[in-house]
Amino acid sequence: MGSVINRIQGILEELPKSEAKVGRAILADPSKVVKMSIHELAESSGASGAAVIRFCHSMGLEGFPELKMKLSVELVRPEKVGYYDIEPNEDFEEITRKLVSNTVQTLNDTVGQLEKEKIMDACEILYKADTIYAYGVGASWLIAEDIAQKWMRAGKHAIAIADPHILAMAFAAGSKNAVFFAISNSGETSEVLQLADEALNNGLELLSLTRFGQNKLKQRAAVALETSRAPESELRSAATSSRQAQFLVIDILFYFYASHHYEEMIEQIRTSREATNRFRES
Template sequence: MVVGSMISQIELVLNELPESEKKVAEYILANAKEVMHMTIHDLATKAEASSAAVVRFCRSLGIDGFPALKIRLSAEVENTPHVGYFDVESNETVHSIIDKMLSNTILTFQNTASQLDAQSIEQAVSLLQQAEVIYVYGIGASFIIAEDAAQKWLRLGKNVYAISDRHLLAAAMATKSENAVFWGISYSGETREVIQLIKRAKEQGIKTISLTRPGNNKLSQLADVSLFTSRAPEAQLRSAATSSRFAQLFVLDIVFSAYASAQHDFTVEQLAKTRKMIEILYD
């Protein structure tokens, strides 16, 4: 994994952590430089928690142990200025809004990159390469991502279904399930309709991919391959929803680029064909 904003990730999950892990998180946020030189027992003592709580906290962040956490903290504290998520406030200037949205977008990409696992990306690409049919589904803003996925793989000659009516999508899966993939998209990972469809897909023997925020959620637990974005902050306006949408598109573009790179010449040829066909429509 690449290095993202560790401090920001801790801030975003802080209120969702169990009390013992929250103590660890709060101490790290207040004493990041000191923590880089501590043992796990030192941190547990200072945070008035246990060594086991420190281990669980690292797992909650998707990090393989306390030494890895210290490496991430060191890279950030010593080399990277802290940049936060910002919500839009009343009567802000356009320049201020531009700066905030830029900061949010950059941090969203950094944090999402830190959550991505190359092996999971490769597994998703492999499933999509083998699939004769791809079903993509999401609700609300996540359906926009599903439509973008359909547009991408359709241009490469894949049979792709991104249907907003889950009943129709379920019917399609029932009739064409062999060598198929279902890709469920839900930021929370708890969207009832998406979970219903991934269960139906698995009953049909269809391979499954999920795209959710990190952490334990039903959708990622059910999927054969789980992909994660960064956590969007709580916000009064739509900046959080914007951040999660950018993160989902970012992951989608990475998967598509990896897919295209694996069969580069074929991809270039297919895109040229579709571009030529579209240009004819404007003649």
């Protein structure tokens, strides 16, 4: 479902030089690559066979056969939506079309790289925890609030705390049977990384949500969930849709959790609905 070509474009500049050579060769002529052997791709890109294998792993693929399979599927699609940046003095219809295209592509790419095993592992950690803390900076704070609201409805002690100092104190003073859900699109936000270290030092489990690729937050997490990664653009119009992808991942995680704890969830949602109804009536 997700575009492997978009995945390559999004991460290309952060790859090691040898892997970047492989990526550029693929982007130059993907239809040719699907007919190549691993040694032919290595030779045409000026890299080694080992670099091709490492490149495939960096893309989240098991190996070269899976890469060729995904490219083949993508190339026979009748239409590729793609990512577009906003240009000067564009009209309403064109801006709308581009933003919708970016969102659709981001959501498809994100779902295409989500791993069921990671969703299951994250659900297990969340289910066992007494307390769920969520934190993010900037737009990622909206995702943290969404996490807290959702799992509060599920009957969990789930809170999003905007002040990192208070959150660090909560880690130290609160239950150790807790999980810290850290959100950072880049995976390199300093406040988030500092809080991740504080959580780990206090014995908490760490879940992360970042964009695709290697980053410091992902390396720290017990389970690292990822969204797709759009190519860089001047106005960061694709970054707007990445926020929608973050919400989508949390929605998928929550409803998978709800489906596998269905009876408990129905009762908790009924109880929370009654509470909010009483609040409205008062």
